[in-house]
Amino acid sequence: MxxxxxxxxxxxxxxxxxxxxxxxxxxxxxxxxxxxxxxxxxxxxxxxxxxxxxxxxxxxxxxxxxxxxxxxxxxxxxxxxxxxxxxxxxxxxxxxxxxxxxxxxxxxxxxxxxxxxxxxxxxxxxxxxxxTSGLAGLAAASIPATTRGTNHAVILMTGHPAAGAEGPAASHADWPAFAATGAPLILYMAMTHLDAIARRLLEGGMAPDTEVAVVTDATTPRQRVLVARLDTCAAEVAAAAMKAPAIVAIGSIVGLRAALAPFAIGPDAVEPGSGA
Ligand SMILES: C[S@@+](CC[C@H](N)C(=O)[O-])C[C@H]1O[C@@H](n2cnc3c(N)ncnc32)[C@H](O)[C@@H]1O
The missing domain is CATH 3.40.1010.10 (Tetrapyrrole methylase, N-terminal domain)
Incomplete structure (x- = not known):
């Protein structure tokens, strides 16, 4: 043995x-x-x-x-x-x-x-x-998936339209309905359609200043983290040349990172506007 x-x-x-x-x-x-x-x-x-x-x-x-x-x-x-x-x-x-x-x-x-x-x-x-990378990606970016007083649920979902799905990009999900739950969204495979997804969530009533975290190559030495507003996140991700694989977290939980990240031991972060 x-x-x-x-x-x-x-x-x-x-x-x-x-x-x-x-x-x-x-x-x-x-x-x-x-x-x-x-x-x-x-x-x-x-x-x-x-x-x-x-x-x-x-x-x-x-x-x-x-x-x-x-x-x-x-x-x-x-x-x-x-x-x-x-x-x-x-x-x-x-x-x-x-x-x-x-x-x-x-x-x-x-x-x-x-x-x-x-x-x-x-x-x-x-x-x-x-x-799963959705939860590990949050942890690696100092974003608790649940915290009492912040949220009682998270939604894990794909940002990739299922093969054979009808309609325009990102229309595979009822994004306004998900926006209305108020629960943070943890998106897998969302980089290609991030712009369309953000627009659908905004149309669904999600506030433009809702915080979004994008974590690429989570838990690897290549890990990068970007935090942005919902209404500008797609442009900032493009400007920072961030690429899949990525986890995109949208909602109240992202705000906790600001207090935690300075004390967390782990890979460096990429902050908005750094262009890195
Ligand atoms: C086909 S799904 C597989 C998900 C996998 N079964 C899991 O539980 O993590 C592939 C997606 O997972 C996410 N992913 C996997 N590994 C990742 C990582 N290290 N960092 C960020 N996202 C990752 C990305 O959204 C990627 O596009």
Missing amino acids: TDLDALVPNLPVFEPGTVWLVGAGPGDPGLFTLAGLQAMRQADVIVHDALVGDGVMALAPPGTERDYAGKRGGRPSHSQADITERLIAHARAGKRVLRLKGGDPFVFGRGGEETLALAAAGIRFHIVPGI
């Missing part, structure tokens, strides 16, 4: 011919779970996404087969159908298949689709959750 076995005694046996969907967390290898690491050490093949941090991949034993299934990084894009077929093929070949996904597999990670496909193919699976 290794030290790691003792630390994660309740992990099921990783059987050949099964698929484990494992959350890699937001990027920092220190935020990868012990259960994920233990599974990684037993896997025959790791089918990994683009957003899995290099530091997490570096934890894989050197001899483990790697099968890149990402959708960015200049490499050919893989369709979701292609990825699920590969998972099924690896499992049917009798391998222990580790499907490694950024953040948490079941939060905007297509883990639902993949497990449904595995179930339909009669392949057994196990889920190892990960820390």
Whole structure:
């Protein structure tokens, strides 16, 4: 028994011919779970996404087969159908298949689709959750997701129109209805349509001076944070040349950062107007 076995005694046996969907967390290898690491050490093949941090991949034993299934990084894009077929093929070949996904597999990670496909193919699976970037991104930017007296709810949502959605960009969600809840919005995949999303929220009655935080590459050495008003955030993000992956937080919780960030230990911030 290794030290790691003792630390994660309740992990099921990783059987050949099964698929484990494992959350890699937001990027920092220190935020990868012990259960994920233990599974990684037993896997025959790791089918990994683009957003899995290099530091997490570096934890894989050197001899483990790697099968890149990402959708960015200049490499050919893989369709979701292609990825699920590969998972099924690896499992049917009798391998222990580790499907490694950024953040948490079941939060905007297509883990639902993949497990449904595995179930339909009669392949057994196990889920190892990960820390989702929406929450890790807030923490890394000194923004508490909930604070008594500030908010009693947060809404995690995507800013990316679902494939096949009808209508103009960002019309996949009822933004005015979300604005009306008063709950902070934590947006994944919102960079492409940030301008349209901000406009829809303003049309829905959200105040122009509502604070917005944009956290790119959260928890990595490349992390950047920008705080802006809702009515100017898209222009400021463009001026600062900030790029995905990013978490966009909108609402009252962002204001807490001003008091906390000066005392927080972590990567530097990018403040509005710095142009950095
Ligand atoms: C397809 S979703 C996957 C989300 C993932 N399953 C999770 O739980 O974090 C990809 C989006 O997650 C967000 N994301 C993932 N890693 C991030 C990071 N390190 N910093 C900021 N945003 C991140 C970005 O919004 C990115 O476009």
